[in-house]
Amino acid sequence: LNSYLKLCTEFYNIDKPYAWPNTLAFILDMVRNASGPILEPMCGSGRYLLPIVAEGFDIEGVDASPYMLAALKETAKTRNIVPRVSQQFLHEMSLDRQFGFVFIQDASFSLITDREQAQESLRRIRHHMAEGGRFIFGACVGKKAGAQSWPWGGRWVTRPDGATILGTGLGYYDVQDGVSRSIGRYELILDGKLIDTEFESFDLRYYDVADMVQMLRSAGFAEIETLKAHAHRPPDEGDDEILFTAVAN
Numbered sequence: 533l534n535s536y537l538k539l540c541t542e543f544y545n546i547d548k549p550y551a552w553p554n555t556l557a558f559i560l561d562m563v564r565n566a567s568g569p570i571l572e573p574m575c576g577s578g579r580y581l582l583p584i585v586a587e588g589f590d591i592e593g594v595d596a597s598p599y600m601l602a603a604l605k606e607t608a609k610t611r612n613i614v615p616r617v618s619q620q621f622l623h624e625m626s627l628d629r630q631f632g633f634v635f636i637q638d639a640s641f642s643l644i645t646d647r648e649q650a651q652e653s654l655r656r657i658r659h660h661m662a663e664g665g666r667f668i669f670g671a672c673v674g675k676k677a678g679a680q681s682w683p684w685g686g687r688w689v690t691r692p693d694g695a696t697i698l699g700t701g702l703g704y705y706d707v708q709d710g711v712s713r714s715i716g717r718y719e720l721i722l723d724g725k726l727i728d729t730e731f732e733s734f735d736l737r738y739y740d741v742a743d744m745v746q747m748l749r750s751a752g753f754a755e756i757e758t759l760k761a762h763a764h765r766p767p768d769e770g771d772d773e774i775l776f777t778a779v780a781n
């Protein structure tokens with residue numbers, strides 16, 4: 533994985549330490565209605581997983597980034613939580629039990645830009661689900677009208693020790709592939725000196741909705757619906773980030 537490395541993880545955790553309250557409430561509603569354990573692939577640093585453990589639910593997480601998982605474990609320790617997480621790529625995921633509810637937050641599924649890997653990831657998720665269980669995940673969708681690019685731009689966050697972490701990037705939208713491709717640069721600055729730099733690739737696939745429905749069907753899901761992110765109603769025309777829900781069949 534060439535993203536979510538050390539500095540990116542530090543930046544992410546200072547920038548997004550907590551779950552969005554409305555989104556967490558939406559997910560918790562579904563968690564309460566689920567039967568069986570819960571799985572959160574791409575759980576990252578645990579801003580959704582940890583509050584769900586704290587509510588007393590049996591939830592397991594998977595993520596490909598060792599840095600994000602290390603951050604999750606560190607936060608868990610401060611809350612006296614022992615999380616059940618493992619470092620795996622979704623398209624290679626192998627766990628020893630089945631789950632009644634699976635969710636992937638935000639549009640993270642779009643980080644899987646290779647269609648074959650995406651299809652295999654959906655198969656692995658289905659394989660780990662009990663029949664009748666619900667799967668909900670977000671993805672970027674739709675084809676943009678034309679090629680677009682964006683110049684260097686970004687933000688910074690301040691670490692508790694006063695260091696600055698500068699996060700910048702530039703990228704373009706590849707119309708042919710329906711993928712936006714960016715280079716991210718994270719810089720650690722302490723007392724006016726550059727201490728460390730990390731470069732990352734950050735690509736997102738804008739999935740075709742009909743194609744995603746087909747991929748879900750061929751992975752063994754039924755009752756496939758799209759939703760506006762995070763609401764119980766259909767997406768609006770032109771939404772480029774939506775939720776898919778499906779039932780393991």
Ligand SMILES: C[S@@+](CC[C@H](N)C(=O)[O-])C[C@H]1O[C@@H](n2cnc3c(N)ncnc32)[C@H](O)[C@@H]1O
Nearest residue numbers: 536574575576595596597600621622637640643
């Ligand atoms: C945008 S972060 C979201 C983290 C968390 N869900 C949240 O909302 O804070 C996306 C996460 O997906 C993980 N990831 C990206 N590609 C992955 C893959 N193919 N398999 C497993 N995890 C992956 C990254 O390591 C990162 O932690």
